Amino acid sequence: MACILGGISLPSQASHKITTSSEDGIFTFWKKKKAETESDTTKGKDKTSKLKKYEEIVTSEATTKKGVIDIHRVKKDYYFEISDSLLSRDFLLVNKISKVPSEINELGFNKGINYQNLLIRFELDTLAEKIWVKTYHPYYEGKAGDAITQSVEDNYIPSIRESFDLACFGKDSSTYVFKVNKVFDGSEKSLNDLFGILGMPGAAVKDLSTISAAKSFPENLVMKSLLTTKAEGITITIEVTSNIVLLAKEAMKPRFADQRIGYFTTKHFYYSDDQQAVENREFVNRWRMEPKPEDVEKYLNGELVEPKKQIVYYIDPSTPPQWRQAIKNGITDWQAAFEKAGFKNAILAKDAPANDADFDGDDVRYSMITYAASSQANAMGPSVIDPRSGEIIEADVIWWHNVMTALHSWIRIQTGVIDPKARDNKFSDEHMAHAIRFVSSHEIGHTLGLMHNMGASAAFPVDSLRSKTFTTKMGGTATSIMDYARFNYVAQPNDGVVNITPQIGVYDKYAIAWAYRWIDEETPWDEVKVLSQMIRKHENDPFYHYGPQQDGKNTIDPSAQSEDLGDNSMKASRYGLENLKRIVPEVEKWTYEEGKGYEKAGKMMMGIIGQWFTYANHVLANVGGVYLDQPVYGETKSAYIQVEKAKQKDAIKYLIDEVINIPQWIANAEIYKKSYPIKESVIGDIEYAPTTLFRDLHARIFYSLLEKERLLRMQQNEAENGEDAYTLTEMMSDLHQGIFSETIKNKKLDVFTRQSQKNFVDVLIISQNQTLEKTSKKSLQENQKANCCPFHQHMPLLCDYGVKSRELFQDHEQEDETSRYANRNLFYATMNRVSDDVSVKRGEMLRIKDLLTNRLKIADEATRFHYQDLILRIEEAMNTH
Known part of the structure; x- marks a missing residue:
């Protein structure tokens, strides 16, 4: 079947594999059309053609940057000149923030942040004399030769995102010139929806926005823009960098993900005639790591070889000098892991060149450790992915200056007792650099594709963390630096433990070996057996266990928690x-x-x-x-x-x-x-007054303890294990004996105890009422909508190095959950009205009422009024008064 592009019939290809070259007839057609146009123009017959001569567009005043796509600047106008051979080739558009004003700096929008990626193609419309920019999702593939492949092509066509009028032919008619101002000067947001993506009201104001620079290189081009918006009386200008990167003709051979090992992934769907169900796969996000052709035999014989292309990170020149080596060490510490994959000198850290006019930290040819002058106390490690294969083509670590305040607080509180160096208001540079090295390694792990492994800390027995011998041998506080294991708060003052900082561990080296070992097989299906055997070798070894990060508001698995240590x-x-x-x-x-x-x-x-x-x-x-x-x-x-x-x-x-x-x-x-x-x-x-502070914290504990999902899991446990389960009634009895212990003894209650009892009764009443409420249709629809899109791209992964998860009056973990948490949806909450938690909560309220009624003669007035109040609350809630 053929598709029609502006009146020209071209061979149709699958959406994941479209190529066009001069052999397709375009070159011949345009050469003929150019000759006809020039002839008609000479004779004065062509009055409608919009095309001018090359010299009329690219005048003597033009400044030209030669590269993958030539860029011509003529006064205020910018023109792209693209070769016929690059039409329908895959390009990746990568938009990054380069500079920000103070108004948004403290919101975490800083230089180096990649906020939008689009897979694009430039295609011709000869009839309309236009260049179309099309976007497509390369997640769907049909088997060559199968009938269903035609349906794949028809059902997943690219979408037209932008168009440009052709200005003229190139000098030899094999290139095409078109003006691009509108997509870079704020006029259109089709290829750069900066303010929409950042959630800011309004759009770019054209008169206050402009193109500030343009560069072109052999495989990518860079356009810089100053985009301004006005919102609520505030004017905000942001400098952005748009990279257009030519992707390889042949995508990297993908590696199929395995749920037993933690990598960020890219979805893919395969169709074929012999299926009875669509084959869903996830590709591991990883760098292309291959031996040089001349080293393949050595590699397969077990020798360490240098990869064909090394992973290189550049240190931002704005990084304070005293931290640069620590950051570099955190990067090159991963070399030991790549050696497990068979590669030496695979990962390097370098200073950004000082006097190279072509070097730009926002250029996706360079992976950067970007240092941001901001009071944000955090760090993150995003990467740019080729969506066709999961190949990482560039990565960044965004390093907020104030992350050191969080490190200082943790180190002092968690290790100050056992380490005198950790007690001062300001650490020595050496001591802080040691912590910075740990953060650097963790974030680089993300840029290598690794997700958090919150189960790694549970591999170490608690008492082993008090052993100098064990911690010296194993290093750190967990089997993976990708855990939030933090610092060793378990070790006691006389234990003599000195290895108290997280380090790259056993799991990390195993995970890198699994994803990056080069396997001499033709297809990713051929690799599956080999990769599965690598995992099966460590099937029951806790050191190799992967425990995905969970939503902090609904933690199910206590062995995979953030900031915990040990197995108990x-x-x-x-x-x-x-x-x-x-x-x-x-x-x-x-x-x-x-x-x-x-x-x-x-x-x-x-x-x-x-x-x-x-x-x-x-x-x-x-x-x-x-x-x-x-x-x-x-x-x-x-x-x-x-x-x-x-x-x-x-x-x-x-x-x-x-x-x-x-x-x-x-x-x-x-x-x-x-x-x-x-x-x-x-x-x-x-x-915060202590009474207010602890009242709030108690409420949080009680609400979490009595949430319906937890209680329903306990009922499931009882259904499965009977007397071996810890049941709802046992838990409520234990809570009753503890919370009301002073009441049972008929003692006077202090302020904190009265607060605690009120909190508990309030939570019983409110959570019971919520359980009995009907689930609204709206909430069900919202839940379905939130989970419907399988291609929701994860935002850059923000590591919780800030104090916000420890700030006691804010919600925990506010980042995009699709990036942070494993896609594991265990469903317990249904049929709320007939679950036992309603009965148990009501039974406990009646038990409390009976107890307090028998204690109303207590002499202490504050305690007596407290009891009377609780009795009234319970009666009103149960309509028994």
Whole structure:
């Protein structure tokens, strides 16, 4: 079948494989048309042609940049000149932020951020004398020769995104010239929807926007623009860089992903006549790593060889000199992992050249560690992907200057007890550089394709983290630097542990070997057996386990949590608490500055409370928890294992002893006489009265503990395991005995205990009412819409190095969930009205009412009024008064 492009019949190709060359007849046609046009113009017969002579467009005043596509600047106008041989070739349009104003700098929109990628093709329309720019998704492929392949071609055609009027032919009629101002000067947003993607109201104001620079190179071109918008009375100008990159004719051979190992992926669908279901595959996002042709035999014989193309990262010149070597070391530390894949000198770190006019950090030929002057305390590692194969063609690490504040807080609070170097208000450059090296390695891991492996820390027994021998041998705090394992808060002062910082571990080297080992097979299907065997070798070894990151608001698997350590949350957290108890009396001493106020002491105390609350959440995840795995046929592992009854019961005991009944060491710390806990915010520092702070934290704990998904998981556990399960009624009884222990003893209650009991009763009432509400049709539709698009591209992955996940009054993990969490949707919440949690909550409220009714004669007035209030609340909620 043929498709019609402006009156010319061209052979139709599948959407994933369209090529056009001079042999297709275009060259001959245009040569003939040019001759006809010139002849008619000479005779004065052609009055309608829009095409001018080359010299009339590319005048003597033109400045030309030669490259993959020549760029001509004629006064204020920019023209592209594209070769006939590049029509219908695949290009990747990559839009990046280069410079930002202060108004958006603090929002995390900084230089180096890649905000839009489009796969484009330039195609001719000879009748209309236009160049079309088409976009397409290369995710669908039909088997050559099969009948269904024609349907693939018909159902997944490219879309026309932009068009340009042809201005003239090239000098030899094999190139075509067209003006491109409108897509780079803010007139059109078809190829650069900057403000829409950033979520800003309005569009670019043309009179306040302009093209600022243009460059062309053998395989890409760069256009820089200053785009201005006005929103709510504020004028914002952002410099952006648009790269148009010529992709290889032959895409890299993809590698099929495996759910048992954690990589970012690109979706793909295969169609063939012999199917009874479409074959869905995911491609691993990875760099093209191949031996040189002359080294193939050596490589296959097990010798280390240099790859055909090395991965090179350049350090931003704006990076402070004292951190550059640490960042470089964090990059080259990955070399040991690539050696497991058979390659030496595979990954390099270099300073950006100082006097190279052609070097531009926004040019996608260069992978950059971009240093951003911002108060943001974070880092992230996005990459640019060839969507045809999952090949990483460029990567960046965005490094916000203030990430060091987060590192300083963690290191001091988590390791200050065991490491005197970690106690000062300002660390030595050497000590901070050591932490920066860890962050560098973690972010580079993302740019190599690795996802977070939050299960890596659970591979180490808790007590082993107190062993100098073990930690020296294994290095760090987990088997993967891609975990949020942070620093060793388990080790105690006399343990002598010195290896307390996360490092590239066993899992990381294994994962790189799996994705990057070159396999001499023709197709990705041929590789599957080899790759599966690599995983099966370590089937039951926890050091090689992959635990995907979970939504922090609904953690199911307690062995794959953020910021935890060891294989037992309660044990690790109790060790952590012992260290926090040692730190609290030292806060004033460690933050002392002559003549200064106590703001740093207040902020450090808030950090300690944040760590205390983090431990509580780690423990809480064990209640109703399920250890998750993703076995394949032939393996002996289970997909779901309920957390042991003893562990769940111990988790409730921990919560009662160390959280719900707030310990005096944290509730009434001596430092509160000088400063309340202080939280930084956009409106300035906020000082929180301890009673207010702990009331809020208690509410969070109770709501999380009694959420319907958790309780329904506990019912599933009881259904499966009977008496071996930790049941809802047992948990509620244990909570009752703990929360109301002073009431049961008929003792006077203090403020914190009264707050705790009120919080618990309020949560019982509110969560029960929510459970009995009908699910609205709207919410169901919204849920379906949120999960309907299989090609939602992940935004750059933002690592939680900032304090926001530890800021106690904000939601955790606010990034795009499709990038951060594994696509594992376990569904428990249904038929809410007939689940046991309603009965158990009502039963507990009646039990509380009976208890309080029998304690109304207590002499303490505040306690008696408290009991009367709770009884009224319960009666009103249950309509029993």
